[in-house]
Amino acid sequence: MTEWVLILGGSTGHGAATAKRLAKDGYGIIAFHFDRGEAKKIAEETIAEVNETTNGRCHYFNTNAASVETMEAYIPQIKEITGGQQVKLLLHSIAFGTTTNFFGEKPVTQKQMDMTVHVMGNSLLYWTQKLFVADLLGKGSRVMGLTSEGNYLAMEGYGPVSVAKLAMESIIRQIGWELGQYGITANSVQAGVTPTRALTKITDRWEEWVESTKKRNPMKRTTTPEDIAGTISMLLKPEADFINCSIIYCDGGEHRSGTI
Ligand SMILES: NC(=O)c1ccc[n+]([C@@H]2O[C@H](COP(=O)([O-])OP(=O)(O)OC[C@H]3O[C@@H](n4cnc5c(N)ncnc54)[C@H](O)[C@@H]3O)[C@@H](O)[C@H]2O)c1
Numbered sequence: 001m002t003e004w005v006l007i008l009g010g011s012t013g014h015g016a017a018t019a020k021r022l023a024k025d026g027y028g029i030i031a032f033h034f035d036r037g038e039a040k041k042i043a044e045e046t047i048a049e050v051n052e053t054t055n056g057r058c059h060y061f062n063t064n065a066a067s068v069e070t071m072e073a074y075i076p077q078i079k080e081i082t083g084g085q086q087v088k089l090l091l092h093s094i095a096f097g098t099t100t101n102f103f104g105e106k107p108v109t110q111k112q113m114d115m116t117v118h119v120m121g122n123s124l125l126y127w128t129q130k131l132f133v134a135d136l137l138g139k140g141s142r143v144m145g146l147t148s149e150g151n152y153l154a155m156e157g158y159g160p161v162s163v164a165k166l167a168m169e170s171i172i173r174q175i176g177w178e179l180g181q182y183g184i185t186a187n188s189v190q191a192g193v194t195p196t197r198a199l200t201k202i203t204d205r206w207e208e209w210v211e212s213t214k215k216r217n218p219m220k221r222t223t224t225p226e227d228i229a230g231t232i233s234m235l236l237k238p239e240a241d242f243i244n245c246s247i248i249y250c251d252g253g254e255h256r257s258g259t260i
Helices: 011-022 037-053 070-081 112-135 157-181 197-202 206-214 224-234
Strands: 006-007 030-035 060-061 091-092 141-145 185-190 246-250
Touching: 006 011, 006 070, 006 112, 011 030, 011 037, 011 091, 011 224, 030 037, 030 070, 030 091, 030 141, 037 060, 070 112, 091 112, 112 141, 112 157, 112 185, 141 157, 141 224, 185 224
Parallel strands: 006 030, 006 091, 030 060, 091 141, 141 185, 185 246
Antiparallel strands: none
16 A cells, blocks of 8 residues: 655755655655746656656645645645545655845845745644644654754844744644654754755855855765655654654764854
């Protein structure tokens, strides 16, 4: 019987690599993405590959997964796809927020802060609540979200996302604490600096970030989406059943090694 995973942000970067890896591991893939233009073409390539690997057990939806209306509209469809079976994984890998400083030329507004914290943090809570009530999360299910070093470092343009990362980490900790009794675990995976589309949106200096990260990383390279996909694949194994309310670092030790 097919086991299913649900990936929010599964078309590019970490989410796409995870979809491809878990497809190879034998899971059916249900994923959301929100892509227009050039990004849509990359999304189509990802979907074609996942579709082939899974023999058609692949459902991608190009819509705003952070909207509560989307959650309510699609959860019945997700249940139909899985045949009522609980999902093995709910992964939040959405990158969509305002990258600007708190002061200066374009100080962040309340609307931008609220949107960023909702999309990149709180939306995971509402998905988890709704999937749990729909009996789509149960014993052995995992809830995961991606965090970054911005959870304790101040960086150019990263303030709003930084706040969202802390919101997400707290949400994940509390989900694991409340749902652990049902055998559901929740963990954050902290990726090192990874050259993805999202990174290019944070700063114009992203190439400099990549170069300086390679220098300070103990393993002398940046993180790849495949590193994260491998970690998530490992965390789905029964041996990881007791890992809960934690932050798992997949960054070659970058977080122990100086600043950008
Ligand atoms: N790239 C890095 O250096 C890095 C480091 C640590 C953590 N992260 C985190 O990893 C996660 C994924 O980022 P990435 O680097 O893979 O970026 P990415 O831009 O490659 O992927 C973002 C994904 O989110 C989707 N998306 C955006 N808005 C959406 C919405 N409203 N609804 C549904 N899907 C939406 C996109 O379609 C895409 O699939 C983010 O949470 C990011 O903060 C990234």
